[in-house]
Amino acid sequence: xxxIVRRLRLxxxxxxxxxxxxxxxxxxxxxxxxxxxxxAIYRLFVGLGxxxxxxxxxxxxxxxxxxxxxxxxxxxxxxxxAVVHVLHxxxxxxxxxxxxxxxxxxxxxxxxxxxxxxGRPDRFxxxxxxxxxxxxxxxxxxxxxxxxxxxTLEFAxxxxxxxQRPAIVKAIHKVTVPVVIAGVTLSTLHQSTLGTxxxxxxxxxxxxxxxxxxxxxxxxxxxxxxLAAMILIWILASKVFGRKKIExxxxxxxxxxxxWVWVVYAVLRLGDLLMTGTxxxxxxxxxxxxxxxxxxxLMALVxxxxxxxxxxxxxxxxxxxxxxxxxxxxxxxxxxxxxxAQYVNxxxxxxxxxxxxxxxxxxxxxxxxxxxxxAVLVWYLAARFLPVMPEAVKDEH
Amino acid sequence: xxRAVLVDLVRCMGCRACQVACKSWNDKKAELTQCxxxxxxxxxxxxxxxxxxxxxxxxxxxxxxxxFTKRQCxxxxxxxxxxxxxxxxxEKTAEGPVIYHPHRCIGCRNCQxxxxxxxxxxxxxxxxxxxxxxxxCTDRTAEGYEPACIKVCPTDALxxxxxxxxxxxxxxxxxxxxxxxxxxxxxEKEAGGTTWLYISPIPFxxxxxxxxxxxxxxEEAVTVMNGTPVTIVAAVAxxxxxxxxxxxxxxxxxxxxxxxxGK
Numbered sequence: 001x002x003x004i005v006r007r008l009r010l011x012x013x014x015x016x017x018x019x020x021x022x023x024x025x026x027x028x029x030x031x032x033x034x035x036x037x038x039x040a041i042y043r044l045f046v047g048l049g050x051x052x053x054x055x056x057x058x059x060x061x062x063x064x065x066x067x068x069x070x071x072x073x074x075x076x077x078x079x080x081x082a083v084v085h086v087l088h089x090x091x092x093x094x095x096x097x098x099x100x101x102x103x104x105x106x107x108x109x110x111x112x113x114x115x116x117x118x119g120r121p122d123r124f125x126x127x128x129x130x131x132x133x134x135x136x137x138x139x140x141x142x143x144x145x146x147x148x149x150x151x152t153l154e155f156a157x158x159x160x161x162x163x164q165r166p167a168i169v170k171a172i173h174k175v176t177v178p179v180v181i182a183g184v185t186l187s188t189l190h191q192s193t194l195g196t197x198x199x200x201x202x203x204x205x206x207x208x209x210x211x212x213x214x215x216x217x218x219x220x221x222x223x224x225x226x227l228a229a230m231i232l233i234w235i236l237a238s239k240v241f242g243r244k245k246i247e248x249x250x251x252x253x254x255x256x257x258x259x260w261v262w263v264v265y266a267v268l269r270l271g272d273l274l275m276t277g278t279x280x281x282x283x284x285x286x287x288x289x290x291x292x293x294x295x296x297x298l299m300a301l302v303x304x305x306x307x308x309x310x311x312x313x314x315x316x317x318x319x320x321x322x323x324x325x326x327x328x329x330x331x332x333x334x335x336x337x338x339x340x341a342q343y344v345n346x347x348x349x350x351x352x353x354x355x356x357x358x359x360x361x362x363x364x365x366x367x368x369x370x371x372x373x374x375a376v377l378v379w380y381l382a383a384r385f386l387p388v389m390p391e392a393v394k395d396e397h
Numbered sequence: 398x399x400r401a402v403l404v405d406l407v408r409c410m411g412c413r414a415c416q417v418a419c420k421s422w423n424d425k426k427a428e429l430t431q432c433x434x435x436x437x438x439x440x441x442x443x444x445x446x447x448x449x450x451x452x453x454x455x456x457x458x459x460x461x462x463x464x465f466t467k468r469q470c471x472x473x474x475x476x477x478x479x480x481x482x483x484x485x486x487x488e489k490t491a492e493g494p495v496i497y498h499p500h501r502c503i504g505c506r507n508c509q510x511x512x513x514x515x516x517x518x519x520x521x522x523x524x525x526x527x528x529x530x531x532x533x534c535t536d537r538t539a540e541g542y543e544p545a546c547i548k549v550c551p552t553d554a555l556x557x558x559x560x561x562x563x564x565x566x567x568x569x570x571x572x573x574x575x576x577x578x579x580x581x582x583x584x585e586k587e588a589g590g591t592t593w594l595y596i597s598p599i600p601f602x603x604x605x606x607x608x609x610x611x612x613x614x615x616e617e618a619v620t621v622m623n624g625t626p627v628t629i630v631a632a633v634a635x636x637x638x639x640x641x642x643x644x645x646x647x648x649x650x651x652x653x654x655x656x657x658x659g660k
Contacts (some may be wrong), residue, residue: 060506086643135483136481203513
């Protein structure tokens, strides 16, 4: 990589030389990414039938579950932008760049997977021309497009700083505040509209998942997922780039903040279930009820209880594991809304013949994990050649 | 004038002429199926099957009923498919039918989630896949013909006409043969009203008709979506306010510490 950068005479600084182990891991990640890209090309040539196990009984599956989780996870972009530029908690500024990079790559991978999920990827631009302002998906498409532009603008200073073009950096910095406010507004809209998407299927969803506050619940959980993502990424990247000192005080602050986020989430969700008298299915202890408890324990109970304990907040492993569990909780929540909570149509062939089930096709996994691996790889390379992590890193070397 | 259809399940004798007529008029391929131990064949909707008869053996009030339900798109008054479609590929026409603009469709399959009746079906075999469903034979009605299924029905179980007149006709049949009918018109109020109306000898839930309430399917979502401009204004205002407030706080704090140092 260094040789390529040198040969292209790019003025980037290489901030990390991986060891043998690191090189092997990078090669493996690249291999996984490559297999994803190859299967994606195959899918484009043969269609969804041979490459997925989706049916009329389950038109959405693994990809949608991961997309919606990844959008929540990429919520780290708007959450941290708001923390630093709107709330002026300047101490978090060193983390903002890693957050923006994660948000940017998160959204780009979502766009790639969504493109593969469309029956007509060649018509992805449809929403630009044919408007339907009642459609949640229409609003989500517009917001994701505009927010990806915002993220590009937020990421651009970093790129030009890497290229040592201070004039351009200065020009972009001038519009930071309006860009950030636009970004947070767009995120507020589409993170909540993902909930509205499910609100539009009242007769197809289990009462434990369908409720009026769905849009708000999706929004709040994206902030919680974003905070968890920041903790995970900061600890991981610091390890990879050999930073000896990790800003524990900042991570603790994020952990404390996320306690409040999840308290609001839990109160709103459980409160709604109790108030509307739909709490009974919680204790049915059938499939949906078990899944409900899994996600509620991971998203609410775990962070609220464990992040309230100083001992957990002060331990790097504690911060990491709890954030990982929260991320898994959000993953479970988005998958449950897409699969567990859905009643299968009675009039599909699959439900009449009682063959309605969905187990993702191997290629669905290969494409999904491949795109994620590609995102991880690009994240690493960006952080290696651009000033993503704070300067202190270089001094350590 | 709004076209509607009254399906009288008491009159239907399960001959499936409608099913065959639909396939043949719309040039839809036959499907390879297998015996399921009942008459249903094919058993459900698909990209190539827009209309079909389901055979229900149901015990109701101590009596065995063999009821044949003709299924197709209900052509809702407030269609969920059209409401959720991001590219307006579905359109509710003033004449009644919910029609499809295939050149707009991106194959996202959200309509399959927006429809409470499980009607739109995706073409899983295609490289570039689209969805599809009953068209209400708009190509025939434009020329003044009845839809294919209605044209071939030998017992007049399917009747096309003005919606309000068909509802009146259904109530007339309830009055005339009170014992033959379960006195409810499925579709009169369901999901905000549908263009295809059903009357039956037994309650509809026994025939698997979903309980969709009387509000349009996506009522809640549309309410939220209509609030979008308010959300935008509120978010921008709140964020700008917070920006100003926290910045001011900082400046005040700086000023204070500065003047203290001055002393």
